[in-house]
Amino acid sequence: MIEWIIVLAVVGIIALIVIISVYFINRIRILSNRIENAWSQIDVQLKKRADLVPNLVETVKGYMTHEQKAIDMVTKARERMLSAGSTKEKMAAGAGLAAALKTIFALAENYPNLKASDNFKLLQEQLDGIESKIAYARQFYNDSVLSHNNLITTIPGRWFAKGRTPHPYFEIAEAERAPVKVSF
Amino acid sequence: MQKVSFFDQIAKNKRNSIFLTIFVVALVAALVYVIIRLLFPQFALIFLAFALVIMVSHASISYRYGDQIVLKATGARPADPVQHAYLINTVEGLSIAAGIPPPKVYVVEDDEINAFACGRDPKHASIAVTTGALKNLNRTELEGVVGHEISHIGNYDIRFMTLVAVLVGLIAILSYMLLRSYRLASRGERGKGAGLLIAVGFLLAIFAPIASRLVQATISRRREFLADASSAQLTRYPEGLASALEKIKNINQGKMKVSESISHLFISDPNRSPLDALFATHPPLEKRIEILKAM
Numbered sequence: 001m002i003e004w005i006i007v008l009a010v011v012g013i014i015a016l017i018v019i020i021s022v023y024f025i026n027r028i029r030i031l032s033n034r035i036e037n038a039w040s041q042i043d044v045q046l047k048k049r050a051d052l053v054p055n056l057v058e059t060v061k062g063y064m065t066h067e068q069k070a071i072d073m074v075t076k077a078r079e080r081m082l083s084a085g086s087t088k089e090k091m092a093a094g095a096g097l098a099a100a101l102k103t104i105f106a107l108a109e110n111y112p113n114l115k116a117s118d119n120f121k122l123l124q125e126q127l128d129g130i131e132s133k134i135a136y137a138r139q140f141y142n143d144s145v146l147s148h149n150n151l152i153t154t155i156p157g158r159w160f161a162k163g164r165t166p167h168p169y170f171e172i173a174e175a176e177r178a179p180v181k182v183s184f
Numbered sequence: 185m186q187k188v189s190f191f192d193q194i195a196k197n198k199r200n201s202i203f204l205t206i207f208v209v210a211l212v213a214a215l216v217y218v219i220i221r222l223l224f225p226q227f228a229l230i231f232l233a234f235a236l237v238i239m240v241s242h243a244s245i246s247y248r249y250g251d252q253i254v255l256k257a258t259g260a261r262p263a264d265p266v267q268h269a270y271l272i273n274t275v276e277g278l279s280i281a282a283g284i285p286p287p288k289v290y291v292v293e294d295d296e297i298n299a300f301a302c303g304r305d306p307k308h309a310s311i312a313v314t315t316g317a318l319k320n321l322n323r324t325e326l327e328g329v330v331g332h333e334i335s336h337i338g339n340y341d342i343r344f345m346t347l348v349a350v351l352v353g354l355i356a357i358l359s360y361m362l363l364r365s366y367r368l369a370s371r372g373e374r375g376k377g378a379g380l381l382i383a384v385g386f387l388l389a390i391f392a393p394i395a396s397r398l399v400q401a402t403i404s405r406r407r408e409f410l411a412d413a414s415s416a417q418l419t420r421y422p423e424g425l426a427s428a429l430e431k432i433k434n435i436n437q438g439k440m441k442v443s444e445s446i447s448h449l450f451i452s453d454p455n456r457s458p459l460d461a462l463f464a465t466h467p468p469l470e471k472r473i474e475i476l477k478a479m
Contacts, residue, residue, distance in 0.1 A: 125273075129276070132274075133276060133280055135277075136277045136278060136281035140283050
C-alpha cells in the first residue's frame with residue numbers, strides 16, 4: 001500500500017515537472033519569436049522609408065539647385081541602409097537616413113515653391129506616416145524584449161532559459177535625437 | 185503582469201461568443217416553437233427543426249459576415265488612400281504597436297465624433313471613423329480613439345460585440361413578430377393549454393428585447409474601461425483619448441442615425457435616450473475621462 005502511494009506521488013511530481021517545463025520552454029520560445037516578428041515590422045518600415053528616397057530626390061532636384069550636398073547625403077544614407085546586413089547595422093543606417101531626411105525637409109523650408117507642390121506634400125505625409133510607424137514598431141519591439149527579458153531573468157523562467165541572454169533594446173540613436181544642423 | 189489578464193480577456197471573449205450563439209439559437213428556436221404551437225399545433229416539431237436549421241445558418245452567417253452587416257447598417261465607406269491617408273497611417277501605426285495585422289479602414293459620413301471596430305478576429309477586422317471625428321480631433325486625440333478601437337480588435341472584443349449586434353437585432357425583430365401573432369391567436373379558437381402557451385409566449389416576447397438590451401449594456405461597460413486603458417498603453421499618452429472624450433462630450437448631440445442594436449460597438453453612445461441610466465451601453469464619459477487623467 002505504502003509503495004503504491006510513493007510510486008503515485010513520484011509519477012505525479014514528474015508529470016508536474018514535465019508540464020511546467022513544457023509551459024516555460026514554449027513561453028520563452030513564443031516571446032523570442034515575437035521579438036523576431038517585431039523586428040521584421042521595423043525592417044519593413046525602414047525599407048519603405050529607403051524606397052521613398054529616389055522619389056524624394058527626383059521631386060526635390062528641380063527646386064533645390066544649391067543643395068547638392070544634402071541630396072547626395074540622403075542618397076548615400078539610403079545606399080548604406082540597403083547594404084546593411086545585421087540588425088545593429090540596420091539600426092545605425094536607419095538613424096543616419098532619418099537624420100539626412102530631416103535635413104532635406106528642414107532645407108525645404110527655404111523653397112516655397114517646393115513646399116507648395118502636391119508631390120512634395122504627399123511625400124511629406126508618407127514620410128510622417130512611416131516615421132510614426134517606425135516609432136510604434138520600436139515600441140512594440142521594446143515591449144516584446146521587455147517581456148522576454150523579464151521571463152528569462154526571473155525565477156522560475158531563468159531555470160528554463162538555458163543559454164539565452166537578455167535581448168538588447170532598440171535605443172534611439174544619438175544622430176536621431178540631435179537637432180538638425182542646417183548649413184547655408 | 186497585465187499581459188495575463190489580456191490573454192484571459194481573449195479566452196473569455198471566445199467562450200462568451202460560443203455561449204451567446206448557443207443561447208440565441210436555442211431562444212429563437214423556442215420562440216418559433218411557441219408561435220407555431222399557437223397557430224398550427226400539428227406542425228410544431230417540423231417548424232422547430234426548420235427554425236434550428238435556419239438559426240444555425242444565421243449564426244454562421246453572423247460569424248462570417250457580421251462585420252459586413254454592421255458596416256452596411258452604418259453606411260460606412262472604405263477610406264480613400266489619398267484623401268484619408270492620415271487616418272490609414274494612424275490605424276496602421278497603432279496596429280503595429282499592438283502587434284496585430286492592419287485592419288481595414290472605413291469612414292462614416294456623420295458630423296458626430298464617433299468610431300467603432302467590428303469583425304471576428306484580428307485578421308478579419310475593420311475600423312470605422314466618422315467624418316466628424318476626422319474634422320474635430322487633432323492628431324493625439326485621433327490616435328487615442330483609434331488605439332481604443334485597436335484594443336477592441338486585439339482582445340477579441342469585436343467577435344463578441346459583432347455577434348451581439350447581429351444576433352440581438354434578430355431577437356428584437358422576432359419577439360415583435362410574436363407579439364403580433366399573440367393578438368391573432370387570442371381572437372381565434374384555442375384548445376386546452378393554449379392559455380399557458382400564450383402566457384409563455386407573451387412573457388418571452390416582452391422579456392427577450394429587455395434581456396438582450398441588458399446583456400448588451402452589461403457586456404460593454406467594462407469593456408470600454410479596459411479598451412481605454414489599453415489605448416493609453418498603446419499611445420503612451422492617456423491625455424489624447426481623455427481630450428477626445430471631452431470633445432465628444434461637448435460636441436456630440438447623441439443623434440447619430442444608427443440602429444440601437446449596434447450602438448454598443450461605438451466608442452461613445454451614438455443615440456442618447458432617457459433610458460440610459462438603466463440600459464446605457466457605455467459608462468459615463470465623465471468617469472472615463474477622470475480615470476484616463478489619473479493614469
